[in-house]
Amino acid sequence: MSKAxxxxxxxxxxxxxxxxxxxxxxxxxxxxELLLDVVRERLGLTGAKRSCDVxxxxxxxxxxxxxxxxxxxTLAFEVRxxxxxxxxxxxxxxxxxxxxxxxxxxGGFQCGFCTPGMILAAKAxxxxxxxxxxxxxxxxxxxxxxxxxxxxxxxxxxxxAAKFMRGSRA
Amino acid sequence: MLRPFRLEEPESVKEVSELLGQFGESAKVxxxxxxxxxxxxxxxxxxxxxxxxxxxxxxxxxxxxNGMVRIGxxxxxxxxxxxxxxxxxxxxxxxxEQRVANVRVRQVGTLGGNLCFAEPHADPGILLLALGATMVxxxxxxxxxxxxxxxxxxxxxxxxxxxxxxxEIRVPxxxxxxxxxxxxxxxxxxxxxxxxxxxxxxxxxxxxxxxKIAVGCAGxxxxxxxxxxxxxxxxxxxEATINIxxxxxxxxxxxxxxSDLHGSQExxxxxxxxxxKRAFQNALSQYRAGQS
Amino acid sequence: MQFEKEVEIQVPREKVWNFIWDVDxxxxxxxxxxxxxxxxxxKLYSATMIEKVGPFxxxxxxxxxxxxxxxxxxxxxxxxxxxxxxxxxxxxxxxxKLREQGEKTVxxxxxxxxxxxxxxxxxxGIIKRxxxxxxxxxxxxxxxxxxxxx
Numbered sequence: 001m002s003k004a005x006x007x008x009x010x011x012x013x014x015x016x017x018x019x020x021x022x023x024x025x026x027x028x029x030x031x032x033e034l035l036l037d038v039v040r041e042r043l044g045l046t047g048a049k050r051s052c053d054v055x056x057x058x059x060x061x062x063x064x065x066x067x068x069x070x071x072x073x074t075l076a077f078e079v080r081x082x083x084x085x086x087x088x089x090x091x092x093x094x095x096x097x098x099x100x101x102x103x104x105x106x107g108g109f110q111c112g113f114c115t116p117g118m119i120l121a122a123k124a125x126x127x128x129x130x131x132x133x134x135x136x137x138x139x140x141x142x143x144x145x146x147x148x149x150x151x152x153x154x155x156x157x158x159x160x161a162a163k164f165m166r167g168s169r170a
Numbered sequence: 171m172l173r174p175f176r177l178e179e180p181e182s183v184k185e186v187s188e189l190l191g192q193f194g195e196s197a198k199v200x201x202x203x204x205x206x207x208x209x210x211x212x213x214x215x216x217x218x219x220x221x222x223x224x225x226x227x228x229x230x231x232x233x234x235x236n237g238m239v240r241i242g243x244x245x246x247x248x249x250x251x252x253x254x255x256x257x258x259x260x261x262x263x264x265x266x267e268q269r270v271a272n273v274r275v276r277q278v279g280t281l282g283g284n285l286c287f288a289e290p291h292a293d294p295g296i297l298l299l300a301l302g303a304t305m306v307x308x309x310x311x312x313x314x315x316x317x318x319x320x321x322x323x324x325x326x327x328x329x330x331x332x333x334x335x336x337x338e339i340r341v342p343x344x345x346x347x348x349x350x351x352x353x354x355x356x357x358x359x360x361x362x363x364x365x366x367x368x369x370x371x372x373x374x375x376x377x378x379x380x381x382k383i384a385v386g387c388a389g390x391x392x393x394x395x396x397x398x399x400x401x402x403x404x405x406x407x408x409e410a411t412i413n414i415x416x417x418x419x420x421x422x423x424x425x426x427x428x429s430d431l432h433g434s435q436e437x438x439x440x441x442x443x444x445x446x447k448r449a450f451q452n453a454l455s456q457y458r459a460g461q462s
Numbered sequence: 463m464q465f466e467k468e469v470e471i472q473v474p475r476e477k478v479w480n481f482i483w484d485v486d487x488x489x490x491x492x493x494x495x496x497x498x499x500x501x502x503x504x505k506l507y508s509a510t511m512i513e514k515v516g517p518f519x520x521x522x523x524x525x526x527x528x529x530x531x532x533x534x535x536x537x538x539x540x541x542x543x544x545x546x547x548x549x550x551x552x553x554x555x556x557x558x559k560l561r562e563q564g565e566k567t568v569x570x571x572x573x574x575x576x577x578x579x580x581x582x583x584x585x586x587g588i589i590k591r592x593x594x595x596x597x598x599x600x601x602x603x604x605x606x607x608x609x610x611x612x
Contacts, residue, residue: 012176031177031220054208055275056359067248070274073207077177121273143272198517212583214548215517288516290588325588326516390591430586 014077021089029076036060036071039086047087047116058144061117062086068124087116090123098168099123099161108157110148118144122158130166134159172210178221183229183335184310189221191310191333199223199335201244204271204279205287229282229337234259241339243282247271250281259343262350262368266297269354282336288391290325291360291432295392297352298339299384300366306338307331315340325390346460347371349453353445354387361387362432365421365445369402371457377406383417383446388438389426397424398446407454414450418443463590468570469601473608475560475567479534481608482558491603493596504528511543511552515592520545520581522552535560550579569604573597 013028020043029038039045039062048071051059055070062071063085064078090097099119102108109115118141125132125140132140137158146154178197180186190197200206200220209215223229223244230244232253239259241250250256251267270276270284270293284294285305299318306315307330316329323329330336344350348370356362369381381399386392401417402410422439429435471478482488489498489509498509507526512519522543530538541554555574560567575593582589 008174011174014177030174032172032174034172037171053211054359055204056272058272058274061274067277068274069277073204073211074278075203075207124273139268140273143274209517213580214583215519290585324516325591326518390588428587428590430590432587 014080016077016080018079018081019083021084021086031075031077033076034072035062035069035074035076035079035084038076039071039084045086045088049113049116051113052145056143056145057114058117058121059114061120061144063120063124066124066127068121085120085123087120090119097123098164099126099158102157102161102164103154106157106160107153108149109154114144114146114148118146118154122161125158126162126165130162132162172207173213173216175217176219178219179225180221180223181225181227183226183308183337186221186223186226186335187308187310187333189219190335193219194332197221199283199286201280201283202246202275202278203283204275205283205289223335230280232256234343237343239341239343241281241341243285243336243338244280245282247276247279247281247284248273251276260301260341260350262352262366263294263297263301263341266293266352269293271360281339285321285339286328286330286336288322288324288326288328289360290390291356291362291387292392293352293354293361293364293387295322296364296384296386297350297366298341299386299392299394300352300368300382301341301344301350302368302382303339303341305330305336306340307334308337309334313337319394322391322393327391344368345370347373347457348460349455349457351449351452351456353449353452355441355445356387356432358432363388363425363427363438363441363445364392365442365449367446367449367453369453369457371407375406377404378402378410379404383421385421385425385442385446388432388442389428393424393426395421395424402450410450411454414447415443418446421446463575463586463593465573465575465594465597466570467573467597467601468568469605470563471567471569471605471608472565473567474565475534475562478560478567478569478604478608481604482537487607488604491600491607493599493603504531513592513596515584515588518581518584520548520550524552524554545581548580550577550581552577569601571597571601 011030016029017026039048048062049059050072051057053072055073060070060072061068065082099122121144178189197219198217200222229242231242232255233240247267247270251264256264284292303318304315305321321328350368352366354361354364364387366384369378372379381402383395383398384392398417398421401413422442425442427435427438485498485500489495494512496510500507505528509524511522511524522545524541524543526541528539537558539556544551553576558571577589
């Protein structure tokens with residue numbers, strides 16, 4: 001039960017059953033709880049960051065049913081019955097995802113604060129469009145802000161990962 | 171952190187309307203929440219009840235019949251930007267929807283929510299005005315169709331009554347000999363200036379007929395600019411191209427721009443003129459492409 | 463934000479001057495102003511300012527202090543209020559001048575308005591427009607009240 005419920009006898013709770021990084025989670029949330037807080041505070045997954053808190057920067061990006069959302073402005077109950085992917089769930093049993101490998105190899109991060117959101121957004125992009133043009137990539141990634149890299153290395157990383165992923169499908 | 175509230179999850183428009191009537195100002199319709207939750211997080215508003223309308227069926231479809239495209243109010247921007255039906259019939263709207271906010275907002279934000287929240291710096295309303303759209307608002311036992319010109323009243327204010335629910339947006343499909351374009355400008359998070367133009371060319375006379383010009387983002391609410399339209403209505407394509415600057419000046423003044431962080435009043439008025447010229451050229455190219 | 467307004471009222475200057483100090487009638491001209499009270503006549507007043515922009519509502523319990531006064535000619539005042547629910551404050555400075563023009567009075571004022579805190583998130587443009595609207599309505603209401611009486 002969440003801290004918010006202590007001492008509030010009339011608190012409404014919503015049963016929340018969802019798949020998180022491939023595993024079933026069951027908990028109860030109050031209507032006003034935000035997904036970012038549930039993921040970070042209650043489930044201990046701190047990869048997603050609270051940064052701008054107004055859906056602009058993308059540091060809180062999570063994938064819900066494969067699509068990117070701003071966890072800072074999503075009510076937790078909205079993921080009931082759905083599948084949520086956080087950065088912690090991207091690697092497959094310790095083996096890094098090609099995007100993660102590419103970001104390392106191509107210097108796609110410096111401080112790393114925007115990186116979880118950046119990588120998840122990139123995954124959603126490549127799932128939708130495995131061979132994006134740079135234009136298409138920039139358009140999709142427009143909502144993920146980085147203060148360190150100047151974006152060039154991020155674009156390179158994503159393009160490299162895309163190429164690798166296309167190759168390994170062949 | 172949000173202050174606690176109760177969640178209602180009705181399954182019909184009737185129920186939503188009844189809840190709104192019952193709880194008045196302490197309740198609010200909640201769809202994508204991309205604007206509402208921000209305001210609540212800021213502490214600028216608080217509601218004791220949020221009425222989740224996403225379980226009401228039938229409000230998130232795109233359909234077309236009899237030359238009218240019908241868009242459910244709960245359609246997300248993402249749905250609209252990927253709708254092949256819309257791409258066929260209202261390509262300009264698809265182009266607009268592709269550029270709303272960012273990919274995450276488009277994923278959950280709804281067209282209905284965007285229109286009802288009536289944030290001044292928003293895109294869809296401007297184009298819908300230029301397309302002659304109507305909005306359908308329903309109550310438990312009644313339904314009315316509101317022309318876009320009447321829909322937007324002021325910043326954050328529409329003419330939707332407290333117990334009404336916006337259910338559908340209806341857009342007449344532009345005729346074959348038409349050009350439609352929406353252009354926006356801004357480098358802050360929200361657009362600073364938006365201009366839409368839609369016209370039909372009368373083949374026999376090669377003159378502009380039925381032209382609508384709308385401006386927004388710079389002022390409190392999107393609006394049509396009949397005075398600017400007069401500069402181009404009935405004119406030949408060549409005359410219109412000459413008059414477009416004057417129309418731009420008129421539209422700029424009509425935009426009710428105010429100097430703020432988005433730019434000075436003069437700057438915004440100037441940008442309106444620039445965007446109108448470009449949008450008109452854009453629409454003209456579409457018309458010409460459609461002729462071949 | 464600074465605003466300058468001027469309104470021509472078809473009544474003699476003395477009438478306008480007296481009207482200003484008639485707290486209840488004066489306050490009735492201020493849009494959203496309620497529960498005006500005189501704390502110290504001619505010096506200190508209180509009122510509640512309620513303004514709405516769409517779904518956003520702000521309620522400022524306000525204190526108004528008269529700083530300077532030149533009979534029949536000029537009033538300088540300042541007001542401040544805070545809405546703790548929304549975490550916002552309002553500051554208003556007012557410089558009112560009355561000028562005689564034959565049988566008419568020209569009532570002019572310069573208002574400095576500052577909104578601090580969360581409400582500022584609405585955007586400078588919205589607040590400026592609202593403040594401008596309120597001041598316009600106020601000027602017109604004063605004119606209407608005074609001309610309606612005579």
